[in-house]
Amino acid sequence: MRPIYENNNTLAAETKLAEKLSQHWSCKTIKLGRKYKVDYALSRSGVIYAWAELKKRNMPSDRYDEYMLSLDKYLTAQTLTQHTGTKCLLVVEFTDRVVYVDLAEVEFRLGMGGRKDRGDPEDYEPCCWMPLKQFKEIKFLDITEMEFL
Numbered sequence: 001m002r003p004i005y006e007n008n009n010t011l012a013a014e015t016k017l018a019e020k021l022s023q024h025w026s027c028k029t030i031k032l033g034r035k036y037k038v039d040y041a042l043s044r045s046g047v048i049y050a051w052a053e054l055k056k057r058n059m060p061s062d063r064y065d066e067y068m069l070s071l072d073k074y075l076t077a078q079t080l081t082q083h084t085g086t087k088c089l090l091v092v093e094f095t096d097r098v099v100y101v102d103l104a105e106v107e108f109r110l111g112m113g114g115r116k117d118r119g120d121p122e123d124y125e126p127c128c129w130m131p132l133k134q135f136k137e138i139k140f141l142d143i144t145e146m147e148f149l
Contacts, residue, residue: 099135
C-alpha cells in the first residue's frame with residue numbers, strides 16, 4: 001500500500017481554495033473520498049455539474065511552460081466525464097494566480113515525470129504535460145476590494 005502524502009497543511013490549503021471557488025462560481029464544493037481519485041464535486045441545487053482536482057504549488061505560474069499531471073489522474077478525469085456527462089476541472093493555485101482547465105479538452109504530451117525525493121518508486125510515472133497557455137485564469141475579487149464597491 002502506498003503512503004498517503006496528503007496532510008493537515010495540504011488539506012487546509014485545498015479547503016481554502018475550495019471555499020474561494022464556491023463563492024466565485026456560486027456552487028457548493030463537496031469533498032470526495034479517496035476512492036473517487038478527484039478532490040471535489042461541484043454542485044448547484046443538489047445537482048453535480050463538474051468534478052474538480054485541486055492543486056497548490058508554491059511557485060509562480062511562469063516558472064514552467066507546462067503543468068504536469070499523472071496519467072492516472074487524467075484517465076480518472078476522462079472516465080468520470082465519459083460516464084457522467086460532466087466536465088472534470090484541474091484547478092491549480094500558484095503563488096501569483098489561480099488557473100483551471102477542463103481535462104476533457106486539454107492537449108498534452110505524454111512523458112515520464114514525478115518526484116524521486118521521497119523514496120517512493122511509484123512517484124515517478126507516466127504523466128501528461130499540459131501547456132499552461134491552455135489554462136484560464138480565475139480572477140477572484142479581493143474581499144478588501146468589496147468594501148469599496
